[in-house]
Amino acid sequence: MINNLENLGKQTRSSFTKLGRGSFFLLQAVSGTLSVLPRPRLLLNQLYSVGVLSFLIITISGLFVGMVLGLQGYYTLSAFGAEESLGVMVATSLVRELGPVVSALLFAGRAGSALTAEIGLMKATEQLSGMEMMAVDPIKRIISPRLLAGLLAMPLLAGLFSAVGIIGGELVGSGLLGLDEGAYWSQMQAKLDFQDDIVNGMIKSIVFGFVTTWIALFEGYDAIPTSEGVSRATTRTVVNSAFSILGLDFILTALMFGEH
């Protein structure tokens, strides 16, 4: 009993210590972003590896999610004779929820785990220490450009996911099930609100991008510098990012759409 309590206390304390270290790390990384601005090349390289390399998985997943939404939505809506609303249904689900959330989950799996592994290996192979000894701050040189890249790439990827998903829904709706193409697009145009739907979805994806990149970078930087330590850190990145994305999504949805 006492032992269990002691363990609980220890774990709680270490979680809070880690949170403290993570917050301090974030503070340093954010303040380091200013030094990235005069060197856009650092940012562009990271935008490529975080953003462009996630392009394929986001596009394909977006297309399939949209197609499934089209299929499911059509069957449900046609029961009420409301299949013309398919466009609104697909677009709203994607722009408000599935776009930001699913693309963030995919981003955590594709780019987040890669970031953790990269930073963790740099630590394990003394590259970060080496930089420090060369009087180069690894936070400014390595971490800050990646944080900025994650922050910029995530909303763009979520936008891409939603756009491709809407096309996927249209392909199934009008291509496969014979829904009128004009109805699909015009209903969507009429009902989708820029502020309520698109801006809120974008805010979500910015928040998810920031949190996921922070988790990925910190887990890598804080990893035990061995191969086992790095592999554990990579797993933690994906798990913690998924929890954070889903938890934050609930909070953000409640705040954004609560009064409706």
Add this chain to the structure above:
Amino acid sequence: MDNSAPPLNSLVSVRNLSFSRGNKKIFDDISLDFERGKITAIMGPSGTGKTTLLKLIGGQLCPGHGAITVDGQNVHQLRRTELYKLRKRIGMLFQSGALLTDMNVYDNVAFPLREHTHLSESMIRTLVLMKLQAVGLRGARELMPNELSGGMARRIALARAIALDPMMILYDEPFTGQDPISMGALAHLIKSLNNTLGLTSIIVSHDVHETSLIADYIYVISEGRVIDQGTPTAMQQSTSAWTTQFMTGAADGPVHFHYPAKDYIDDLLSSGKRY
């Protein structure tokens, strides 16, 4: 130990240094001096904190007690910008080489020049080729770090360490895991760079033979204290049982072959728990 002022010509002096990691005491009140222009070796068995000592000198770790001065500056009282300024004058060769894996050899050597100077690319090219020529790897400039052998990686890392013309180089186990040829090449390189560039070198190593050949002075450290010190010749003739065991590589001696355990016969005969 001594609180005396460091000798006038010492570039690095460690005074009454204590350092612990958790409950384990790594250094217990040790004092060392590293003379300008000389190669000083710190030797001792694995796990005695030799690398930790280099990290303390480079200001990456803070001592629990005591002071380390480098060129008259107390490393651990410096502000961050001053510490970085000092580090630009110190080169460090890590055990693994610590080359940046996403850049080729040329860019790795150019890295400190690009970060810290505003030299033109043509000037940087000249400097990089000169440094690579000094380590004999000018022809390898297009290779990526994963295409290099361990010995080559360390030589490239050495070229990078001298890129900013430092006053001192810290070597962390430069000979570990090297074949005899690259070990000899590295030892020759360390000696010749030290002499031609007027550097001060600190080598942390447990390779007795190679280190004795090039070092001007040796400190032997074990269990957090300086066990013995002197020139390589003096160390070979040392009467200390510990130093003799270390220098000759005897399996048993003051450092026991067996990990502490209860009596062997008792252990065999007892019906203890199964593993």
